[in-house]
Amino acid sequence: MRSGILLYGPPAAGKDTVTTALAALDGRYVPFRRLKVGSGKSSGYRMGTAAQLAGLEAYGDVVYRNERYGNIYVVDRPGLDRAFEGGAVPVIHLGQVTGVEQVAALSGARWVRVLLWCSRTSTAERSQRRGDTDTAARLAAWDATREDLHSYPQAMWEVRVDTDVATPQEASQQIDAFVRSAAPQS
Numbered sequence: 001m002r003s004g005i006l007l008y009g010p011p012a013a014g015k016d017t018v019t020t021a022l023a024a025l026d027g028r029y030v031p032f033r034r035l036k037v038g039s040g041k042s043s044g045y046r047m048g049t050a051a052q053l054a055g056l057e058a059y060g061d062v063v064y065r066n067e068r069y070g071n072i073y074v075v076d077r078p079g080l081d082r083a084f085e086g087g088a089v090p091v092i093h094l095g096q097v098t099g100v101e102q103v104a105a106l107s108g109a110r111w112v113r114v115l116l117w118c119s120r121t122s123t124a125e126r127s128q129r130r131g132d133t134d135t136a137a138r139l140a141a142w143d144a145t146r147e148d149l150h151s152y153p154q155a156m157w158e159v160r161v162d163t164d165v166a167t168p169q170e171a172s173q174q175i176d177a178f179v180r181s182a183a184p185q186s
Helices: 015-025 050-058 077-083 097-104 120-129 135-150 168-182
Strands: 002-008 029-031 035-037 046-048 062-068 071-076 089-094 109-117 159-162
Touching (some): 002 015, 015 029, 035 050, 050 062, 062 097, 071 077, 097 109, 109 168, 120 135
Parallel strands (some): 002 109, 029 089, 035 046, 109 159
Antiparallel strands (some): 035 071
């Protein structure tokens, strides 16, 4: 059975950094590049058009979509199929629990649900340090993430990592250990 990782957390919790550490630990871990319709940062995304999005929607190939920072972000079925090729373990970054639920509900894959957390202060400091021009919007997203978490049971998270305490390498080792222990034995 195919396996994947769903990284959930507020802005600047370390999703990119932990994904990089996972890939360094084991080359099977690959970042899933969501389709992004809009402007701004393109690194880490597959930039798309409104027409492409409409086509995916028409064929029922949108697994999850959300709007934030004036853009649309999409987890799509064709993109996921490509991400699993060659036995890869895609790592998907999500900022909404509903996204985690919708992707985890896909049949044919075992998804490990990971909560990466950091303090609001850390989000502000990390956002400014990396040069974000929309730190206020990222703090509003941090607030929304915290509210989002209160609506769901903590048991939905198989791995929880506080990135204010754990290094990216420690986080990746903890996630990798869980993925390996949860893998079906052949």
